[in-house]
Amino acid sequence: MNWKILFRTVSVVMILFFNVSQGQNYKVFYDMVYKTDSSDSETQKKAMVLLIKDNQSKFFSQEQLINDSVIIEKQKTNGKALKKYDYNFMTIKDNQEKKLHKFNAILRDLYKITESMPVFNWIITGETKTINTFTCQKATLNYANRSWEAWFTTDIALHEGPYVFNGLPGLIISLKDSKNNYEFSFSGLKKNEVLNVDYLSTKPFEVTAKQFNKALLDHYNDPYREMKAGNIKVRWQDEDGKEFKPDYKELTKTEQKNIKKHNNPIELTEAIHYPTK
Known part of the structure; x- marks a missing residue:
């Protein structure tokens, strides 16, 4: 067997698969469970979505996505729709510019903070398990004073994840911190969706x-x-x-x-x- 030819063939297939994946649009759905008070056992649950288009991704609530979609459709006929302000936890990652945009709301004012994309020092372990039919591998991370455990799958060739997290050799399927204050669980994926990652229903204040x-x-x-x-x-x-x-x-x-x-x-x-x- 000519191993050089085989290696080149495999390499070409991998490159083509990666390019096809990058050229498609995705909606990745997550269930987010979190504590607003770390000393309380009570948790809240929020349905989130990660939009992926070209070199950008946007993570925000599904409720805000639905509301934005209604507003966009109403604007086509000069109609009006009630605006929601469910912007907490929203981020936009620009992988080409290496910029991270974080959004937060105070009452009805939206604030946008732009930072350099963080570099995550993931430690990938040899531990594996099946989650939602996907073969997943464990990775750990210390970031912003929390210890994180992630499970990612190379079955989905997207180096993305919820909130600010990315950089693993596959999509993050599960992510939680060591004190069980925040947990993100994959709940679904749609390909080739028409996406507008940059759309905001209200203009933010750009601040440090x-x-x-x-x-x-x-x-x-x-x-x-x-x-x-x-x-x-x-x-x-x-x-x-x-x-x-x-x-x-x-x-x-x-x-x-x-x-x-x-x-x-x-x-x-x-x-x-x-x-x-």
Whole structure:
């Protein structure tokens, strides 16, 4: 057997398969289970989707994807649709420019932070198991003060994963941190979808991480500022439907307590140091 010819043939097939995969559009669906309060056993569940098109990918909620699709269709006929603001955990990875765009919302304001794409120092082990009919291999990672366990499959030739994570030789099927605060589980995949990775239903404020942290602290210090100023209209009603004027001082104390309690981001290095009093 001519091993040189065989090696070249295999190499060409692998390259062609990779190029075909890269040339297709994908929707990868994940179930996300997480704790907003690390000291509480209560978890929340969110249906997420990863859009992959050429050298870009976008990770965000399925609810926001559906809402964006409705808005896009309405705009074709000059119609209007109710906007949702389910932007937390949303990221856009630009693998060509090596840029990572993170999005977060405070009330109805969307903030965009652009960073260099992180380099993940994955440790790939020899451990394997089957998940959702896929043969998967285990990898571990220490990133942003969390220890992660990932299971990826080379059955799907996409070097992608949920949130900011990528860089393994296959699609990440399962990902969780060692303290069970965050877990992502693959739930489905669709090929050749018509995708618009760049679409945002509202224009974001482009800020640095430092500026966004200040915005979070400003919101903490006066969480009802926009309502008190009349920029956000709210009708306060009691159980009988009678309108009343709220005690913003007491509401602020309650909301500040709630903000402090739910300060458990995926990247622990991004946790905000709120005032102790």
